[in-house]
Amino acid sequence: MRPFRFTNAKDAASAVRSLTGNPNARFLAGGTNLLDLMKEDVERPDELIDITRLPLTQIRTITSGPNQGGLSIGGLGRNADAANHPLVRQNYPLLTQAILAGASGQIRNMATNGGNLLQRTRCPYFYEVSMPCNKREPDESSARAGCGALEGINRMHAIFGWSEKCVAVYPSDMAIALAALDATVNVRKADGQERSIAFADFHRLPGDTPEKDTNLNHGELITAIELPRNRFADHSYYLKVRDRSSYAFALVSVAAALEMKENRIVQARIAMGGVAHKPWRALKAEQLLVGKEASDATFRQAAEAEMAGARPLSHNKFKVELSNRSIVRALQMAVNGGKA
């Protein structure tokens, strides 16, 4: 860890101001990702601004605006509290499942909702500073420029949307559910104004700038995550496939949410984790499902339509068929209200 200055933010305005003033400063929330990265010398901030005391932890029903009747989840609330809140459990069980599929009990007690969205990739080359990594070393003249994973050990890496510069996947489980649920992220800007970012526009594909995980600007503070009202609560499921039963990142995960009328699919949302640099909305599959009767054959068709666009790497070809099956399974489970 490099030496750094540590301050406690008194209020959101001063937190944003301090951060904006110093390009090498970072907000400190639960610290479960940032501190690990600092210990490994991947992140090298010279100032940490602790925001955990800011009063942005509430979970409440939204009473006005476009998401009226939906739910607002404070950016600094803890993952465990969000997962277990009665309104979340009742109206957005997909989110509860996704959060609880991630990390461990201890980490979920520390981790915040905003921090979770901003957790960085688990690519092992990103984590080891002696390895080439464009995400960590975006400067092309750096001795460590390049992508270690592109032709290296990339079993865990992307099959959609990657670029020659970076093939990493985004690790959050929570965010996969949020993507399926069409959440928006509310942020406070440097000028004190608020802006809302649609979830699909929050995270980025790597393109030529893999160092940028999201479209959040330096200095912007996540104040809340908003969930619109929906009719998915009876038919949703989060499926996470991993190398061990808990405490492992997804090989592939699927957040599936259906609105059903009898056995007919009225609306469908599918988002996938472990396959891209951002939560991957399976829009082709969704389109194919709408208006159809729920059946294994339809599910398989929808999955294959989506996966036809996959571009696997040398070690992760299995992810294509695994995704097919996972989409089918998640949809089956969603139809049955989460029961096998």
Place this chain on the structure above:
Amino acid sequence: MNDNNKVTGTPISRIDGILKVTGKADYSTDHPVRNVAYGILFKSTIAAGTIRTIDTAEAEKAPGVLAVITHRNAPKLNVKGGIRGGAMLQSPAVDFFGQHIGIVVAESFEQARHASRLIQVTYDEAPAKVDFDKLAKGAVRPKDKEDEKRGDAKAALSTADYKIEEVYTTPIEHHHPLEPHATIAEWNGDQLTVYNSSQIVNGAQNATAATLNIKPEQVRIVSPYIGGGFGSKGGQWANLVLTAVAAKVVNRPVKLALTRQQMVNSVGLRQQNVQKVSLAATKDGKLTALAHETTTHCAINDEFVEPCGDCSKLMYDTPNSLITYRVVPMNLILPTYTRGPGKSTGSFALESAMDELAYKLKMDPIEFRIKNEPERDPSNGKPWSSRATVQCLREGANAFGWEKRKPEPRQQQEGNYLIGYGVACGTYPVHQRPSSALVKLKREGSTVTATIELAAADLGTGTYTILAQTAADALDLPIGNVTVRIGDSTLPPAAGSVGSVGAISYANVVNDACMKITDDLIARSGKQYFARPTASQVMIAERIDTFQARVDSKAPEGADDYSSHSFNANFAEVRVNMSTGMVRVSRFLAVTGAGKILNPKTARSQIIGGNVWGIGMALTEESVVDPRWGNFVTRSLGDYHIPANLDIGNMEVIFVREDDTISNRMGVKGIGEVGIVGVAAAVANAVFNATGKRIRELPITPDKLL
């Protein structure tokens, strides 16, 4: 005292349990040492070559830094002193990625780590041998491992009615004990005290002394508690002596703990093994040939080969047998002993092949094994001191409900899950190693207390407890009156807690010492007794205040005329998710013949620990090397997947009764290693029974079952 009153063999809880759960048990770096400075190792970022330049100027100027030690200024050490794995800063040569190339000492850990990142190193890189798949073709016979042939296995194979010839692979695995390797070194003049987790206390002492060119009497190893080791703390590695070097340089005590990331290339590993097993049998299931050919890797300049063929030498009766090893030196850290060395990995290959052949023969795998049960040790013709394989299989089959197993795969399904049963056997040799022990008795009024002292090790397995039990019975004292002192090289020398020799060697020497002190007391009293009195009765009657006795024990005469081993049978039930390929071991049963069980509770925990690691071997654990650069990409416990609680279903342990005093007078056999042997094969066999897919490449991750 009659047997019913004995505390040995009863399931008492660990006597050091309270200390541990209240944080009062001092592990190596917990020892309060005044004025301690902190060291951190820094490592090479290439796998082969030499250091051209190493610029430490900025680090030396960094706040709090006391010293930066590299090959340029490190004192000369004896690299053949018994420290494993090299990396002792004696030359600019780099032999593997992540080799120690220096140490920073500072006032605080954070300052040391910060400074270590300011060091600039340039290298002259040489081509690195790090791609095992490519190099394996060039593997050669190890120096100390002749091919072992009985009969002509190849000929028998070529004419066999039924045969299997398959290749089974296991990846690199790491020990990753909960407590990473950690040391405090403190010099007092030319006397060195080292607080260091050591499975072999005297071994650590001797290796440290020899490497530092001082006398063993000048080195004291203090290692009362060990947070796991699994072989990685058996031999000692450079981190120990480099801490002593650092303490000398800064003239202060130095504390140095490896980080989890550093563990992957600092303290050995279990190597990757490619094992070809060929079995031949007659129509009615009598084995006619068994060949087990292992190809593996070792360090570029030092050989260590896991004996993967060991189980195959003696598990089954066959007239023709062939055991071979081929090894390729690579730019990776030296492999080392890892729980059930050779047996856990070798049994995966052998016992998978047995299952494959049983299936081909349409025989029940249990009956197939029993049919080939050898009457004597086939490898040397010696009689068994005892062998419980058949009993383990029969009792296990009963307890597990083996009759419910469907011989054909994919016949048992529950919802989205395929269910399968698997069985596999294992074995591990039994040896009593020379050890000494001191018993001290003290009387206050009519209360006698005992202190037992020997340089034994407790890896967390229960050594303190079983020794207190042994001594309490041998002296006829309440267990609360017995204090056990171990883990200190100033105590009488003892064997290590390695190779499953710990409990055997320690329990016997402590029992012998207690017998001797009783004899000595009787002799001293000068009286004739109608019935043999206990030590405390003599102490009290003769008003003796303190008394002590020391013995040196070794295996009994004639022990070597027999083949002595623990044996087991493992039963696994797996549930395989048909959609995702995720496997869960829902039930596991280990039935073990391990002689006298000193404490069924700690013994059960030992077996379960081995079983859990075996399940990890089967399903999750794998250290991955980048074949371009020789670095491990699995550097944390987030990437190296040891099983989590949710991976482990219902675990059951049965010990079959065995009364075998041939290899040692107490009739104890080891349980430390045998618990992992045969486990991975039982799981893999169950996966086959569930899915019809034979996975010969561990670990069985979901992608392999799609």
